[in-house]
Amino acid sequence: MTLQWYVLKSKPNKEDALYKQVMLREFGVFYPRQAYTPVNPRARKIRPYFTGYMFVHIDLQETGHSLFQWMPYSAGLVSFDGEPAAIPSNIMQNLIREIESITRNTADSHNGFMPGNLLQVTRGPFAGYEAVFDTRLSGSDRIRILLNLAKGNQVSVELSTLQVEKIN
Numbered sequence: 001m002t003l004q005w006y007v008l009k010s011k012p013n014k015e016d017a018l019y020k021q022v023m024l025r026e027f028g029v030f031y032p033r034q035a036y037t038p039v040n041p042r043a044r045k046i047r048p049y050f051t052g053y054m055f056v057h058i059d060l061q062e063t064g065h066s067l068f069q070w071m072p073y074s075a076g077l078v079s080f081d082g083e084p085a086a087i088p089s090n091i092m093q094n095l096i097r098e099i100e101s102i103t104r105n106t107a108d109s110h111n112g113f114m115p116g117n118l119l120q121v122t123r124g125p126f127a128g129y130e131a132v133f134d135t136r137l138s139g140s141d142r143i144r145i146l147l148n149l150a151k152g153n154q155v156s157v158e159l160s161t162l163q164v165e166k167i168n
Helices: 015-024 066-070 089-105
Strands: 004-010 028-030 033-035 046-048 053-058 074-077 118-121 130-136 142-148 154-160 164-166
Touching: 004 015, 004 089, 015 028, 015 053, 028 089, 066 074, 118 142, 130 154
Parallel strands: none
Antiparallel strands: 004 053, 004 074, 028 053, 033 046, 118 130, 118 164, 130 142, 142 154
């Protein structure tokens, strides 16, 4: 079993949907995102660091190349001359470390949550559920989270910051 990092290309604006597909198959994935303030207030407020791409940690001998060509929302693995290009582990480790450092430094000073952080709901009717931090809402302590439900489905919920804790 030889796990290696590969770059997976998504179809246009389908990174989040592809990320869910990869997670459902329980592959290792690195999909960094960043928060920003769009001009249009209805536009999404979180965007990928690498638009159209994410990194998967897989054993290509076991999974096969064609799985990623036919996966919904995928445009396949980045390949050269028909061969998927593996990324050396040391380069991926440095990339992950640098992006996490940047993310930590730009964390929301109020609660330390960044878009994409894994949270555990500790109080209220959703206690015990895992969630993903989406955004901080206007007001003193309100946030929007994406509550993880069965089979990768997520529901947007607004809660107080006192009702959640960050999962390490």
